[in-house]
Amino acid sequence: MSPKELLYVEDVLGHEKQMKTACSDFASQIQDPELKSFVQGLSSKHQETFGKIYNLLSSN
Template sequence: MSPKELTYIEDALSHEQFLQKQCENAASSITDPQLKQCVKQMGNKHQQIFKQFYDLV
């Protein structure tokens, strides 16, 4: 893997971590149960994407 490709994957990992944290923070402050569940699902999806990128390395 080239350094440029590795940098791209590191960038993608950071992005997914950030988005996952944002979803966690948002879900903790949402009171509507349906919206809270939706945001939690988005956080889980970002966690899955993070794992997929991590497995590339």
């Protein structure tokens, strides 16, 4: 991978981590159970995406 591609991947991983953290933080503040569950699901999706990208890079 070129240095530019590595920077892009680093940015993507950083954004996924940041979104997971933000969703978790917001979910902890939400009172509505349905909305809270939805935002927790978003947090899980961002964690899952981070893991998939990280594992893909680790396997090469």
